[in-house]
Amino acid sequence: QAAMVKICCIGSGYVGGPSMAVIALKCPAIEVAVVDVSRPRIDAWNSDRLPVLEPGLDAVVRACRGRNLSFSADVDRHVADADIVFVSVNTPTKARGLGAGRAADLAYWESAARVVAAASRSGKNKIVVEKSAVPVRTAEAMERMLLAHSGGGGATFQVLSNPEFFSEGTAVRDLLCPDRVLIGGRDTDAGRSAVRALRDVYAHWVPEDRIVTTSLCSAELSKLAANALLAQRVSSVNAISALCEATGADVSDVARAVGWDDRVGDGFLNAGVGFGGSSFQKDVLRLAYACECNGLPEAADYWRQVVAVNEYQKSRFVRRVVSSMFSTVAGKKVAVLGFAFKKGVGDTRESPAVDVCRGLLGDRAHVSVYDPAVSEKQIRRDTASPAAAKAQAHQQVLVARDAYEAAEGAHGLCVLTDWDEFRTLDYRRIFDGMQRPAFVFDGRGVVDVGKVREIGFVVYSVGKPLDPWLKGLPAVA
Numbered sequence: 107q108a109a110m111v112k113i114c115c116i117g118s119g120y121v122g123g124p125s126m127a128v129i130a131l132k133c134p135a136i137e138v139a140v141v142d143v144s145r146p147r148i149d150a151w152n153s154d155r156l157p158v159l160e161p162g163l164d165a166v167v168r169a170c171r172g173r174n175l176s177f178s179a180d181v182d183r184h185v186a187d188a189d190i191v192f193v194s195v196n197t198p199t200k201a202r203g204l205g206a207g208r209a210a211d212l213a214y215w216e217s218a219a220r221v222v223a224a225a226s227r228s229g230k231n232k233i234v235v236e237k238s239a240v241p242v243r244t245a246e247a248m249e250r251m252l253l254a255h256s257g258g259g260g261a262t263f264q265v266l267s268n269p270e271f272f273s274e275g276t277a278v279r280d281l282l283c284p285d286r287v288l289i290g291g292r293d294t295d296a297g298r299s300a301v302r303a304l305r306d307v308y309a310h311w312v313p314e315d316r317i318v319t320t321s322l323c324s325a326e327l328s329k330l331a332a333n334a335l336l337a338q339r340v341s342s343v344n345a346i347s348a349l350c351e352a353t354g355a356d357v358s359d360v361a362r363a364v365g366w367d368d369r370v371g372d373g374f375l376n377a378g379v380g381f382g383g384s385s386f387q388k389d390v391l392r393l394a395y396a397c398e399c400n401g402l403p404e405a406a407d408y409w410r411q412v413v414a415v416n417e418y419q420k421s422r423f424v425r426r427v428v429s430s431m432f433s434t435v436a437g438k439k440v441a442v443l444g445f446a447f448k449k450g451v452g453d454t455r456e457s458p459a460v461d462v463c464r465g466l467l468g469d470r471a472h473v474s475v476y477d478p479a480v481s482e483k484q485i486r487r488d489t490a491s492p493a494a495a496k497a498q499a500h501q502q503v504l505v506a507r508d509a510y511e512a513a514e515g516a517h518g519l520c521v522l523t524d525w526d527e528f529r530t531l532d533y534r535r536i537f538d539g540m541q542r543p544a545f546v547f548d549g550r551g552v553v554d555v556g557k558v559r560e561i562g563f564v565v566y567s568v569g570k571p572l573d574p575w576l577k578g579l580p581a582v583a
């Protein structure tokens with residue numbers, strides 16, 4: 107075992123918190139300090155209400171906190187003390203300036219890099235591990251910045267890339283039992299020995315053959331490529347779903363038939379209202395931007411189309427709702443079941459439900475939202491319109507305590523998150539409380555179409571043969 111004793115992680119968010127907690131759990135001989143500039147976040151990590159909700163996370167933190175896991179706002183001290191520094195800060199998309207809407211905003215990343223550079227004065231050699239999803243060749247930029255600071259007998263640095271692949275909602279399970287751990291590093295003596303040191307950390311619980319090593323830049327690109335390929339599968343099956351509706355084919359049958367081919371595989375082929383979450387769109391656009399910056403416009407266009415199909419799928423859904431309900435939803439109550447971007451999480455970042463609600467509100471519908479994990483405050487924040495229209499928007503959005511309350515008196519009901527509880531609702535009871543005709547618009551394939559149609563609903567389910575009622579209605583564009 108290498109003589110690694112201290113790990114520090116800069117950034118205590120969705121990634122830094124859970125990933126370090128699992129390292130601490132599995133490596134009792136290693137001291138892990140997670141640091142953050144956000145005092146409230148650190149206080150929350152030290153409290154009984156952790157800032158990140160993940161099944162199993164409380165137990166892991168409880169087992170290690172105060173033993174070999176600590177959370178602190180004293181960034182400089184812990185970075186200076188550490189042998190391995192993980193950088194797990196946020197890398198949002200730039201809102202303005204060059205590459206706005208596509209490129210990564212590296213301001214947080216740079217401020218973290220400068221803290222590491224300043225720690226070279228401590229004289230302690232360090233391995234710096236990039237965990238954030240960053241543009242390709244960011245590790246090289248990190249090496250340059252560190253080199254610029256380490257002249258004059260300071261410490262030396264080795265930079266590694268170790269992107270995180272867990273899924274939100276199953277973070278702890280994925281971290282305990284990863285498909286693979288990817289480590290990118292330099293092919294030099296110092297680089298190889300740094301890779302070995304990090305490999306030794308993971309080898310405490312991850313089988314050796316699941317720890318994959320590559321060059322720095324391959325590891326960085328792999329993270330973007332993994333998310334882009336997952337998003338691309340969703341957009342591919344969603345593009346097929348539109349054709350299914352036009353022709354009378356059933357997208358679940360098509361997906362199942364295609365997925366039997368093990369060159370294709372059956373995962374991630376559920377048609378629906380589109381993908382969401384903080385990473386997919388961001389990483390696809392980032393990949394496209396990298397292509398563009400490297401003089402590859404055709405490749406950039408290809409990836410951009412994955413996002414374009416996702417936008418199409420969301421607006422197509424809204425058009426379907428409006429055209430089905432006689433081309434007007436003004437003043438009508440529409441129940442929205444599910445607001446999070448997927449089941450099991452309270453996260454609404456880039457959730458398709460946000461866009462669908464905004465589309466319906468734009469057509470002056472009243473939406474009544476229920477989600478088991480998203481707070482009323484969050485729902486209001488995400489559906490808020492510009493200040494001028496605020497008062498009116500407030501009246502247009504209701505937040506319900508359960509699905510039945512949301513649907514009471516509604517003309518239509520949209521299912522926008524795949525929560526299991528929506529599969530087993532008493533749709534008869536919901537039907538009895540709704541206006542006639544009563545519509546169900548299933549954006550997640552969770553409703554048993556035959557059953558609810560029998561109750562009397564007019565049903566639209568993405569990619570399924572259309573209800574006779576919906577055929578030949580005037581289209582809205």
Ligand code: NAD
Pocket residue numbers: 116117118119120121122141142143144147181194195196197214215217218237238239240270271272273274384385
């Ligand atoms: P986050 O916003 O939840 O957390 C980042 C934290 O870093 C914040 O608490 C912030 O205060 C802190 N921070 C920023 N600058 C700092 C500085 N200079 N010093 C100390 N602390 C600083 O972000 P996240 O969701 O954990 O994502 C982190 C990275 O991991 C991103 O690049 C993201 O793309 C990537 N990623 C995220 C997920 C996910 O599921 N959320 C999965 C894989 C990879």
